[in-house]
Amino acid sequence: MSPTDFSTAGELVCPAGTPAALRTAVDAGADSVYCGFRNATNARNFPGLNFTPEELEASVAYAHARGARVLLALNTYPPAGKVDLWREAAAIGARVGVDAFIVADMGVARHIAQTHPGSRLHLSVQAAASSPEAIRYYCENFGVKRVVLPRILTIPEIRAIKSEIPCEIETFIFGNHGLMVEGRCSLTNWMSGLSTNMDGVCSPAADVTYEREADGSMRSCLSGFTIDHFAPDENAGYPTICKGRYVAPHRPEGYYAFEEPVSLNLGRLLPELMEAGVHAFKIEGRQRSKSYVRSVVRSFRQAVDAIRAGAEPDLANLVALTEGQKETQGAFRSKKWR
């Protein structure tokens, strides 16, 4: 299989926040690895993460030599006056031979389709295309070959969409589970002044503080706002706005207004998702360690290979990855989630 052959179903798309993580993912069996530059052009613009142009070039060579592909995330929305940064990133990606661009903004998609014809475009989850019509809009206008579906659809809904679109489907199967429609959330900008869409930032670490109270309880804060308040016997979580506990008129005790802080794990649903026509499986976590990437990628590699070979996958292994943490199948199992 040549590195640019995307035709085999069950593709494992793995995160890489650093060149070392990319090599780890490739060695652990990733079919594709996605990554971004060290700037606002991608939605994980976190300090200490991501690639310089030189690192990307070397990483593409490393992956290609081992039959793996590199997908470049250019999945934020350039604000007016700053589009050149995204265009330069696309030019570098094309020059070093990335296998696909993951885009959300129509202007960026159109630029790549026109300026780098023949490039493969994937539609980012940040585009929030959750109906066959929205997906077809991007396919017909920009030649998008794959859509990363929002994590809000049930398996029967995914199966129905598959029959109505001319492109491949990629779904998230593992990792941090965003609650809001991606690409339509300004919560972080409201509290911190940094925009998820324009700056690629979500609940920035530099704005996070933890404050210990006299009674041993702990407040986790973002930009001075208390996102959660943990009892002395609770583990204090990271203050992501949509995973905090708040007070409402009918909920004076404080409650998870949006969702419990859970991690998505669709390990058990892997066979069903493949049967529904999902072509590629995405593992979230560009901010994660090499050892995390290694164990998650290995486990999913074995499971996908088993399913492809018609054997029983060891799903218990995948389930064990989130053992001890709260996990969810989110919307995929039942629309009651909504």
Added chain:
Amino acid sequence: MELTLGPIAYHWSAEKKRDFYARIADEAPVSTVYLGEVICSKRAPFFDKELPETIERLERAGKRVVLSSLAEVMLPRERKATADLAQMEHPEIEINNAAGLLARNTRPHRIGPFLNAYSEATIAWMVEQGATHVCLPTEMPAEAIAVAAAAGSELGVGIEVQVFGRAPLAVSARCYHARAHSRTKDNCQFICEEDPDGMPLSTRDDQAILRVNGIQTQSESYIELLDELPGLAEMGVTHARLLPQDVDMVAVAEIFADRLAARIEAAEARARLAEICEGRDFSNGFFHGAAGYRRIEAAARG
């Protein structure tokens, strides 16, 4: 610069909406009124049958009427509503989801604030595809608005910016009104109608910060760009959008109109607005490239 009235984000009863638009038609100094359910497809049937009469009523009063489409399109009824709207010849339509763009093709339409028209390149693409008017995302800072407005002027399309009302901060597949009342979205029993200005969410140390409106999350404070109106007009922004809140919106529109025509000073305008929106806080952080909730005083801007 003209004033517009954006779509009602909340689940107001049909009667409340009818009375609201009757007053807007007769008294509010806005040139354009956007109608239609943008947030939750379950709410739409309650007012659909009233729409023709409301459109007629507003047009008779000299208003330009635009129908806005759903921000989130996933379920069969949402796909159908979006496709049906895209077929309309009259009145104009504002599209908030790419599904609507596919159905509308290159026939004339407006771009709503949920379509993420952040850059001059994206606006140029949309205009090529038939867009005649673009409402920018609420979080855009002044320097980007200026570039977008210049592009709009060159392309011959209107550029609109929200200047009043709670900031739309997020949408979800999930209904957070239902969740707060331990219900599912399918069995919500329209509990959101109890909160005509949104359901307040406070931090656990009692700082009011967000509002829940069904699947939408909004800011607690109202965006208020009274001081910034002249600057917006100078940039070439053609339309300033007021989002309906559960306050006297005719009075709100009058204050903005008076300020726009320089009939009153900014300080007086703000004092009057504070009186009408009793107890509400105001923000302008997004415009100034700061945290959205912040209120940045003119004197501090240099």
